[in-house]
Amino acid sequence: MRFSSRALPPGAPVCRPPLTRLVALVALACAQMSVQAQETPDEAPLTLNSSPRLQEGIDQAQRDAAPVFLMGEQITGRPDLETIVQGQAEMRKPGTVIKADRLEYYAPDDQARASGNVRINRNGNVFEGPSLDLKVEAFEGTFESPTYRFLQNDAHGNASKAEFIDPDRTVVRNATYTTCRRKPGPDWVPDWVLRAADIEFDTGEDVGVAHGAYLYFKDTPLLPVPAISFPLSDARKSGVMPPTIGLGDVNGTELSVPYYWNIAPNRDATVTPTVMTARGVTVAGEFRYLEPTYSGVLRANYMPSDKLRSADRWGATLNQTGNLGTDLGNVAYTLNLNRVSDDNYWSDFSSIGSLTSRTLANDMQATWARSGYTVTGRSLKWQTLQSSSSVITPPYDLTQLNVQYSQLNDRGFDWSLQGDVSQFESDKSLTKQPNTQRLYGLAQVSRPFIAPEGYITPKLQLHTSIYQFDSTLNNGNRSADSTVPTFSVDAGLVFERETAWRDRDLVQTLEPRLFYVRTPYRNQSYLPNYDTAASDFNFASIFTENAYVGHDKISDNNLVTFGLTTRFLDAQTGEQLARFGVAQRYRFEDQLVTLNSTTSPALAGWSDVMLGAGVNFSRQWGLDSTVQYNPLTAQSSRVTVGARYTPSPYRVFNAAYRFQRDVSEQIDFSWQWPLNDLWGDADQFTGSGKGLGEGRYYAVGRLNYSLNESRMVDTLLGVEYDAGCWLARVVVGRVQTSSTSSTSSIKFELEFVGFTRLGVSPLQTLKSNISRYQNLRETGGSNSRFSNYD
Known part of the structure; x- marks a missing residue:
């Protein structure tokens, strides 16, 4: 009662x-x-009002x-x-x-x-x-x-x-x-x-x-x-986080004790002092912030006295993006700043992510946009870490102002105007060409004709560039200019038919495509190259006007590209289950414009055939492949084949084959698989992100082998054990850093679920090396008090 x-x-x-x-x-x-x-006679009786949900929290007044x-x-x-x-x-x-x-x-x-x-x-x-x-x-x-x-x-x-x-x-x-x-x-x-x-x-x-x-x-x-x-x-x-212990062949034994500071819901910081037995003491810090108009992360590392180098060592990086709304338009900006103390930092501190590259970017960019106008300003400075045994050509520092105006569907036309002023500077003794100021303009207009059964889009472009060099060219000039027009037509059709496969209703498409481009030859052999590179030959670049990416060289073209793609779509959901494509160019004239004197020009006639296929008829497995085939030599110039098999959670096997003639040939395998399958243990699914049950071992790893060099490039082998309330992981890795050197590491972690971790976590290594890897304990969500209600 x-x-x-x-x-x-x-x-x-x-x-x-x-x-x-x-x-x-x-x-x-x-x-x-x-x-x-x-109740009084004049009052209506009380009624109950339904509530859409139970209240998780109860305020003090209630x-x-x-x-x-x-x-x-x-x-x-x-x-x-x-x-x-x-x-x-x-x-x-x-x-x-x-x-x-x-x-x-x-x-x-x-x-x-x-x-x-x-x-x-x-x-x-x-x-x-x-x-x-x-x-x-x-x-x-x-x-x-x-x-x-x-x-x-x-x-x-x-x-x-x-x-x-x-x-x-x-x-x-x-x-x-x-x-x-x-x-x-x-x-x-x-x-x-x-x-x-x-x-x-x-x-x-x-x-x-x-x-x-x-x-x-x-x-x-x-x-x-x-x-x-x-x-x-x-x-x-906030609080002291579990210590981590690592072993390395250069730094010796490493002991780190991080402290985490939960400053606010949108800000936090981590300070990590580390003792390296071979080098000394270093302190690293990370500050993350998420504000209404900007967000980013600041990282820094300082070692007051490195015993192996007899010098102070430091590194810092800042990544920030922001968006400022003004009455005159929207302004977005990005900051990517990276700096280290010396040229040996990248090799001595290989565990510090973005600071291990030999070319460190310091990039600041801001963009203003309003009513079709876009103005972008950029400053890019590089820190190049040189080595006495391996000197690399430094990239160009860049100061840039870009202005663009574009309109879509203006009386049926799409058109744009773009102007750019850039200053390129670097060490001329290493780049072997003068620094310059470059002004380029790009105007283009197209008229798309689009219908349900297909489209046709004629397009005109005019590219103009003007250079002012800080020293003379080989021809004695200190200035140069180039103007190149381009005309192209892109057309395609789409046919559909209903079909079926294994009692599954499908829609098959047939999509022929024709792309013609005409760019007359303009002599550009005297122009240095500052930001231009050859486009990768693939299904995207084969249907573009310029064979190069950048604005220093515009390739001359008189060619037509034929393409044919067929897709199989699920009739109910529209999901793409398979795609098969073929494309080939026919060049009416030899290409004369090249990136440099050592680059071979494309010859008239048929190009290599591009073949591609992607198959995902089952969610359990998928295949994606691209083949570049030379019909004259009856050989493949480049082949990329990737396959994955994911029959259920915590089971994935990835395989890839990559071949580029006269450059490299590699095979790559990665996996996560429960070893208990070997002795027939059934899965014990206890919920998403909780593994397959207690007492299970999982094999994890990646093998990358170079066939042309007959050696392993990357090796990662490990075992995970799930005991229910604790997890153990041990991962051994080896990375080939050059033809004669490599680095090895071993990471061991003991995780007490819901409490703490001891050791050096290999989770980030596993996620970056094994596609579709799943952590045995994924965090997220919270239980309701009604799930444990009396």
């Missing part, structure tokens, strides 16, 4: 609770009598207004003073449920005392024990010898005593904590457990803090932790 501790108004009929537990229908009838007694409900087999007491419930006693208040054999509630003090099989559920977090003394609303009190379980990470433990400080904070004494699932039997011991003198749980911040603790693994003390904080959910938290 339920009743409210709040007094009824004068004159209301009293529904007296019986001594034995009654069905809920009687309680509802009593409540209705109380409501009806308060808590204050809500009554306390008591129920049990026998209830005695005095109204508005004390109530004693015997047998299956239960007390309910929004967010809190208390159950016990005996429950005493003192209304003036809001004090509850419970004994015998006491269970308290506070927003899904459960405590159980023999006795409880609690101020219900303030949630202050003590719980003797409790066991507890937390909602968000399913962690649990026991203690000699729990002290409830407030609704969010609880301190447990002589406590244990683990996320290992309890198994039947009195002798069960968790694989890992934190034993502490006291642990403070803050469910408001989702943080636990342990003092005087030891981390036990397999009932063996593993790590003393005088003080440690750990998460109670996936929410970010």
